[in-house]
Amino acid sequence: MTHPMLTRAAQGIAAVLLLMAAAMKFMGDPGSIEIFARLGMDPAGRYLIAVVEMTAAMLLLSPFAALGSVIATAVMCGAIIAHVTELGLVVNNDSGRLIGMLVVVLVCVAYVLVSRRKEIPFVGETL
Amino acid sequence: MPSTFAVDLEKMSRTANTGLVLLLAVFGAAGYLVSFYFHFVTVALFLLVLLNLYWRYGQTSHTLLANFGFLAQTRYIVESVGPEFRQYLFASDTEERPFTRVDRAEVYRKAKGIDSSEAFGSLLDFDRDEIKLRHSFYPVDKKDLEPFDVAVGASRGLDTTFHIRRPMMISAMSYGALGQNAVRALARGAKLAGTVMNTGEGGHPKYHLMEGCDLIFQMGTAKFGVRTEDGLLDEDKLSALATLDQVKMIEIKLSQGAKPGKGGLLPKEKVTAEIAELRGVPLGHDVISPAHHIECKCPASTAQFISRVQHVSGLPTGIKFCLGRPDEFRTLVQEMKRQDTLPDFITVDGGEGGTGAAPKSFMDHLGLPLFEALPIVHRILEDEGVRDRLVMFASGKLISPGRQLEALSLGADVAYSARGFLLALGCIQALQCNRNTCPVGITTHQPHLQRGLDIADKARRVANYVGALHHDHVELLAAMGKSSSRLLTQENVYLPTGGPVSPASQELS
Incomplete structure (x- = not known):
């Protein structure tokens, strides 16, 4: 059903995109600042999310990829909520680039989550 | 309501x-x-x-x-997380299995060379039926005790007769079951302590040989290391092995306490180049250990096979088994007498099971416990008049001097333990011997887990353990008024009725 090579590829893609996103937030990219300002979370929330994204990315590249995919999925869910409730689908006239990235990461981490569900701590055995 | x-x-x-x-x-x-x-x-x-x-x-x-x-x-x-919590927090000092914390603490202390005396009474449940040693009104002075000396092979007048000088030997554990660091630490400890180590059925004992200790080579039912391609005895290989200076005795394993009457299968994934070479099996095939030696189909052929190994090796040769039916054993002894070929020693393994992995039903329900089997084997040998022509080893949870002397009183001459020595190596009874994940690096081949097992340090603990056991052995013998463990008989143990060694099971024979 799931292929080990595909799972590894998905882990790699998701990790790279998450690291890029985290780096932009850390470096104070004006777009990120504006988004988090609109959510009322700048700068503390921006750094917090960056740290979580970085942690998830590193876990995705480690033997604890299952845990990483859970955390990344949670972050992506949060981002979807942000776009749906506050930001809208097109942010700063980027014609949906941001939401496109989001969907790519979400698909990747969901794939990892499904293929590695048995490895999730505490609940893996029941899945 | x-x-x-x-x-x-x-x-x-x-x-x-x-x-x-x-x-x-x-x-x-x-x-x-x-x-x-x-x-x-x-x-x-x-x-x-x-x-x-x-x-x-x-x-x-x-x-x-x-x-x-x-x-x-x-x-x-x-x-x-229950097992860990119970072990850390809730299990009392006397309720864990197979070894309680009290049992294990004694081994740890002996291995570390710490005083193991206790105060304010025994922690054991004295209302339970338990075997106890009987002391004498007239203890012997310790300096009058004879040094421990059991000669194996003497009754056949062999030049290669081996003298066992410690009451405690390291029982069969192969390279394969144990990692190389553990094997070498045990072997070096045996050398330091002057005791004998059994190689287990893992084939050519490459790592056991490294430290220069005396060895008993064990021949399992697959005859690893001394087999032909069909799993029969390769006499050339056996005689070559027997010429090795360190190999002092040969033990033919008929059955073992963990899974008597059952063979095993080594899957081809586990047959590495090294394992294939040491065991003498082809690469890329599953290796089957039959349930019994192919040569041994009946009492007559079994006795012939023992005699053949004795003559090919020229060494003291014995058999190891876990007792099932006393009548079968009696028939075997009678047949051996008829052919005038007796093993030089007999190892009685208790059905308690040891380090070997086995199906639960085999581990729990097959084979007589050691303290039941020993007196039966002893009495059959006496009945047939051959008890003094061979030496008896006993194994089965004999990790403390008390249990060892009980075994010696019930008929054995020398005690054997595997798990006692694993505890001395630092075993924490994590019960993962068959999973290659041993957290203390003993029953694993993973380098990162073996890293923490320092050969020199653990060898000293093994030697300390043997030394402390010998010390306690002497003290107990003196208190029992015996100048030698040879003089111990069933009279020297208290056997509660309804407890182990019940009259019912002895009537069977």
């Missing part, structure tokens, strides 16, 4: 399942209306709700989760 306080778990779980969804809605609203920070909780709850839906409606393999949802999972989680 119920008189006692009771929790309706079903109602609670129903409330929890609904509550979870309500909570998700509350936090979602708070995230929208108050602060986006609330959504940290929202997403966590969202994932939990999804998981809960799957548990309740999407799966069929866990009844509790299907009926009650996520609250039931807490039960699985708590249960999964």
